[in-house]
Amino acid sequence: MGFKETDEETLLKTMVQWSYFDENFPANRKLFEDKVNAKLEKAYLQKKKTLDWENIKFDIKKMSFQLRGRKYKMKRQQNLKDEVTPDTWSPMGDKELIKIVPVTNGPEYDNIQATFRRNLPSCRIIKIERIQNKTLYHGYQALKRKFEAENRNITNEVDGLWHGTAERSVDGINKSGFNRSYCGKNATAYGEGVYFAGDIYYSANDTYSTPDHNGIKRIYQCSVLVGSVMRGHHGLKVLQDSxxxxxxNIQRPNIYVTFHDSQAYPNYLITFSNH
Incomplete structure (x- = not known):
């Protein structure tokens, strides 16, 4: 049950499909294989202009590429119509994929504020934002269904976990989720993945929630698919299959480490200061 790259590629295909066609024969459209589909989508979300893959240069801005002297066009199609979004979300248009919504009052605000007052009494909340990302949410729900089918007798999901981050990572997390390439650099004691904590005090530490030049810090409140857990250790890169x-700590875990990019959803971004 450990994750392979093909698991993520298969899940991503349920969200977005990239296809291509000879510009002279537009009706003869073909789907990219899963691996290329995943690489194109990640490059697209990261706003890259091009992608180099196996001696082919994909022009993502122009949605085209050349192969053996022939020019091909590309098309990106999302499969999000049937996915229900949370009731707490603000309305979004059909073509609106990401929306960052200020939360200024109500139960959402009160719950987060109460956690800060209880655990970080000296900290001041500057703003709370709800992250509404249809693509990320769809991928998270698809993986959740997979977990629930495979792990029937355990609690697969933990809500209200925390992830501290630096300002430079916020845009990437909001758009693409918790990618290990920029989320797993500060902590390695329990594996080389993305770290989440049940204790907000841990994630609010300056090591993880790095202050910017004005002393402003950032932390996410997340839902995480933890599934079946094992004791982590330094140097762990790939989980055992089960x-x-x-x-x-197996009995009383506080720190969770994930190794799959769709395994966590960033519900709220809290911007705060220590004083």
Whole structure:
């Protein structure tokens, strides 16, 4: 049950499909294989202009590429119509994929504020934002269904976990989720994945929630698919086949480490200061 790259590629295909066709024969459209589909989508979300893959240069801005002297056009199609979004979300247009919504009052605000007052009494909340990302949410729900089918007798999802981050990572997380390439640099004690904590005090530490030049810090409140857990250790890069995440303590876990990009959803971004 450990994750392979093909698991993520298969899940991504349920969200978005990239296809191509000879510009002289537009009716003869073909789907990219899963691996290329995944690489194109990640490059697109990261706003890259081009992608180089196996001696082919894909022009993402112009949605085209050349192969053996022939020019091909590309098309990106999303499969999000049937996915229900949370009731707490603000309305979004059919073509609106990402919306960052200020939360200024109500139960959402009160719950987060109460957690700060209880655990970080000296900190001041500057703003709370709800992350509404249809693509990320769809991928998270698809993986959740997979977990629930495979792990029937355990709690697969933990809500209200925390992830501290630096300002430079916020845009990437909001658009593409918790990618290990920029989320897993500060902590490695329990594996080389993305870290989430049940204790907000841990994630609010300056090591993880790095202050910017004005002393402003950022932390996400997340839902995480933890599934079947194993004890993590330094140097862990790939989970054993029967596990879905690593933890600091099997009996009473506080730290969870994930190794799959769709395994967590960033519900809220809280911007705050220590004083």
């Amino acid at each position: 596990y879905n995440s690593a933890v600091d």
